[in-house]
Amino acid sequence: MNACVSDFARRQEEVFSLEQIGSIQEAAWLALYRYAFEKSPFYGEHLKAAGLSPHSPPSLADMGTLPMTDKDCLSERTSEFICVPDRQVVDVVTTSGSTGHPLVAVLTEADLNRLGYNExxxxxxxxxxxEDRVLLAVTLDRCFMAGMAYFLGLRTLGASVIRVGASLPAMHLETIQRLKPTAVVGVPSFLRLVAQRASESGFDLVGSSVRKLVCIGEPVRTTSMELNKIGRDLEACWGAKVFSTYGSTELATSxxxxxxxxxxxxxxxxxxxETVDEQGNPTAPGEEGELVATTFRMEAMPLIRYRTGDYARLIxxxxxxxxxxxxxxxxxGRKNHKLKVKGATLFPSTLQVVLEACPELASYVILVRNESDLSDHIEIKVCWNAGCGEHTARLLRDRLQAEAKVVPTISEASAEEIESLQMPEGARKRRFFVDLRTKARE
Ligand SMILES: [Zn+2]
Known part of the structure; x- marks a missing residue:
């Protein structure tokens, strides 16, 4: 064990003052800087090449002057990021590679403790x-970090864990009836499927013991922070409060x-x-940008100024x-999902905010193809609720033009066709955006 990680005592304070936050982060940063310089072959070389010395760490406020790394670099040079000998590794995790860069990460005993503490x-x-009884409706195996992290976090919390995992909806309903969990951790589209099965079989989910749904892997809020359609559906069908999460395997954080x-x-x-623009310059406070992360107290694979590829605002x-x-x-949105339309750029989520607010829409999927080197072609396949049609399509087109500043092609499709595009065979996550561009732009 080293000074960088040390103990993960359960802190009692829920609220820190701004001064406390500043001093906690400054101390964690200094420990990380010295540790990474000494132990990580990658950072030793990387920081030295930037003219830095292990004895004169820049302050947190000067962090912006340090070089950044990204997913490509991490996946190509994984072994150079590792700070510990093999015998200290106790768990190996992989990502699904859904963004084109499957990653391998290793964790030590201290890292598992950190993971549990974070959760x-x-x-x-x-x-x-x-006091809570929590049903885990996520897989605990297949080398994924998430399920294990939730399990460790609930252990640290002292809650009872009911590990149903990625099982059939009927088994979840039977477990809810028999073991009376107060909360469920799961993927929103799966939780909606469980609700559908409940409704088909006359199971009273609203009257059940479940009061909270911790939603992972898929968004339940629009970019303006209101619950999106699936978030609203879940609260209504389950009679439970929905909580959104943001998780990342590389950061070993959710x-x-x-x-x-x-x-x-x-x-x-x-x-x-931090948040940065495409050139890597800091964005103004509260403005959107790519999240750049520095992880504290990680033993095997700490990261300094890592470009996550995820765009968000810091509040x-x-x-x-x-x-x-x-x-x-x-x-x-994700960096490689950025759309380029007639000189402007936007994320699919901008279109989704408009689509989610359209009550006439039963389901949709956004398809994007190359139109030219400078512009993408956007098609939205829609399935209307009964009684809606061409007039509604015109209204939707007007709303998209006014709010998202684009005029995509809108075409009608059957519910089955949209379902097969959202959930192709073998897919792990439902997708509302399908990228058919021959080369996703960076
Ligand atoms: Zn709060």
Missing amino acids: YLSFRCADLTA LCECRAGLGNHIHPELLYL SEPCPCGRLTQRISPIL
Whole structure:
């Protein structure tokens, strides 16, 4: 064990003052800088090449002068990021590679403790306590980090864990009836499927013991922070409060929102976030940008100024819950999903905000293809509710033009066709955006 990681005692304070947050982060940063310089072959070389010395660490305020790394670099040079000998590694995780860069990450005993501690703090944001019984509806195996992280976090919290995992909806319903969980951790589209099965079989989900749904992997809020369609559906069908989370395997972190639902709270002792523009310059406070992360107290694979590829806003205003920690907005989009239309750029989520607000729409999927080197062609396949049609399509086109500043092609499709585009065979996550461009732009 080293000074960089040290103990993960359960902190009792839920609210830190801004001074406390500053001093916690400054100390964690100094420990990380010295540790990475000494132990990580990658950072030793990388920081030295930038003219830095292990004996004169820049302050946190000067962090912006340090070089950044990204997913390509991490996946190509993984072994050089590792700071510990093989015998200290206790778990190996992989990402699904859904963004084109499958990654391998290794964790030590201290890293597993950090993972559990992080998740414990996140569950506390969702007001979970040792009194809760939590049904885990996510896979705990297949080398994924998420399920294990939730399990460890609930152990740290002292809650009872019911590990149903990625099982059939009927088994979840039977478990809810028999073991009476108070909360469920799961993927939104799967939780909606469970609700559909409940409705088909006359199971009273609203009257059940479940009061909270911690939603992972898919957005439940629009970029303007309101619940999106699936978020609203879940609250209605389950009679439970929905909590959104943001998670990343590389950062070994997930962040949960509190009851106010105004962004996901950052844990200052574990993570430092910045936002930058495409050229890597810091964006103005509160402006959208690519999240750049520095992870504190990681032993095997700490990261300094890592470009996540995720675009969001950092929120610094105090939260109604009383916490003064920064929060991140819902993710606006991924860097390689950025669309280019007649000189302007936008994320599919901008279109989704308009689509989600359209009550006539039963389901949709956004398809994007190359039109030219400078522009993408956007097609939205829609399935209308009964009684809607051409007139509604015109209204939707007008709304998209006014609010998203684009005029996509809107074409009608059957519910089955849209379902097969959203969930192709073997897909792990439902997708509302299908990128058919021959080369996704960076
Ligand atoms: Zn809050």
